[in-house]
Amino acid sequence: MIQSSLLAYIGLSAILFAIGFIGVLLRRNAIVIFMSLELMLIASTLALVAFSKFNGTMDGDVFVFFILTVAAAEVAVGLAIVVALFRQKQTIQVSELDSLKH
Amino acid sequence: MEAAIMVNLMFTVFALVTVIGAIGAVLSRNTVNAAMCLLVCLGGVAGLFVELDAFLLAFLLILVYAGAVVALFLFIIMLLDVKGSLGGINRNFSTVASLAAVALIIAGVAAFLRNAVLPTPNPASVLSVGDTLKSYAELLFTTYLLPVEVVGFLLLSAMLGVIALSRKST
Numbered sequence: 001m002i003q004s005s006l007l008a009y010i011g012l013s014a015i016l017f018a019i020g021f022i023g024v025l026l027r028r029n030a031i032v033i034f035m036s037l038e039l040m041l042i043a044s045t046l047a048l049v050a051f052s053k054f055n056g057t058m059d060g061d062v063f064v065f066f067i068l069t070v071a072a073a074e075v076a077v078g079l080a081i082v083v084a085l086f087r088q089k090q091t092i093q094v095s096e097l098d099s100l101k102h
Numbered sequence: 103m104e105a106a107i108m109v110n111l112m113f114t115v116f117a118l119v120t121v122i123g124a125i126g127a128v129l130s131r132n133t134v135n136a137a138m139c140l141l142v143c144l145g146g147v148a149g150l151f152v153e154l155d156a157f158l159l160a161f162l163l164i165l166v167y168a169g170a171v172v173a174l175f176l177f178i179i180m181l182l183d184v185k186g187s188l189g190g191i192n193r194n195f196s197t198v199a200s201l202a203a204v205a206l207i208i209a210g211v212a213a214f215l216r217n218a219v220l221p222t223p224n225p226a227s228v229l230s231v232g233d234t235l236k237s238y239a240e241l242l243f244t245t246y247l248l249p250v251e252v253v254g255f256l257l258l259s260a261m262l263g264v265i266a267l268s269r270k271s272t
Contacts (some may be wrong), residue, residue: 004113004153007215009138012150014211016124016143018204023128025200031179035127035140038171042147045159045209047150053154062241065157068166069253071259073170073260 008052016043030082034075035050041071112153120146135174144168158235 002008016039023036045064052060086092123143130136144167151160242250 002110002114004110007111008117009154011151011202011211013217013258014207015121018207019121019124019128019172020202021137021207024205025196027128028270029133030180031133032128032136032176034138035160035175038140039124040125042144042163045163046147046150049151049156049159051158058237058241059245061156061159062238062246064156065238065242066246066249066253068162069257071254072115072166072170075174076264077260077267079174080264082178083182084267092182094249097230 004055005055006050008082012041012102014051016040028093028098030085031079033094034082035079038071038075041067049070059089109153112149116149116153118146119143120150133179134176137172137179140175141168141172144172155186158238 009058018089020039021034023039024033027036029052045067048063048067050060052058068081082092085097088099120143123139123141123146126139127136127143130139144163147158148168151157151163192200
């Protein structure tokens with residue numbers, strides 16, 4: 001059993017962030033890359049809420065509000081871009097979306 | 103004493119659910135399964151928020167992420183009908199690079215946690231400040247009024263951007 005201290009929450013947040021980071025770098029499916037980005041955002045919110053709780057302030061909790069809003073806007077725009085890309089190229093594999101390279 | 107044991111037990115359970123869900127979301131080959139694993143991970147994080155006395159944020163996380171974001175992901179996955187087998191893993195230089203980067207992240211945070219001077223009170227004894235709606239409202243409408251306006255503008259521009267992007271190009 002793990003002691004639920006601030007250190008444990010920060011460690012868990014770092015692990016979540018690292019998992020999301022692996023996903024962004026390893027996967028080739030644009031939608032899965034997006035999900036990994038969301039995972040990294042959630043890891044940061046977990047750290048903010050934990051700091052906020054253990055320091056007895058509200059500011060971290062309010063920041064999470066803004067992170068949630070920005071994440072929602074980001075997902076809407078990002079998925080619209082994915083749909084537009086799929087219409088043009090019939091694929092969402094990032095290894096095949098390399099027109100800027102050549 | 104009983105309460106402390108319970109808190110630690112709940113933390114362990116939610117942390118395991120979160121990490122397992124996250125690993126599943128990142129590594130599963132089927133995109134729909136990945137979205138479902140992300141849902142499980144979000145449930146775990148919401149539980150952790152409840153344990154941190156941020157009840158409103160836990161509710162909002164479920165409402166916004168599980169209700170809107172993951173539903174949007176599933177909608178797009180099914181709309182595009184991408185073959186799951188194509189969503190493989192990049193096996194080349196970037197594998198090595200990403201593993202090295204992750205090792206650096208973990209090592210950095212571990213070094214920070216070992217030497218940091220952090221407040222480590224017993225979670226049960228900390229006075230909870232984030233459990234009332236009123237405390238959020240006070241901060242949002244005084245200290246963070248300008249960011250609230252900016253975020254509202256951001257949502258409007260994101261909506262317009264999505265409409266412009268998803269229009270058929272002529």
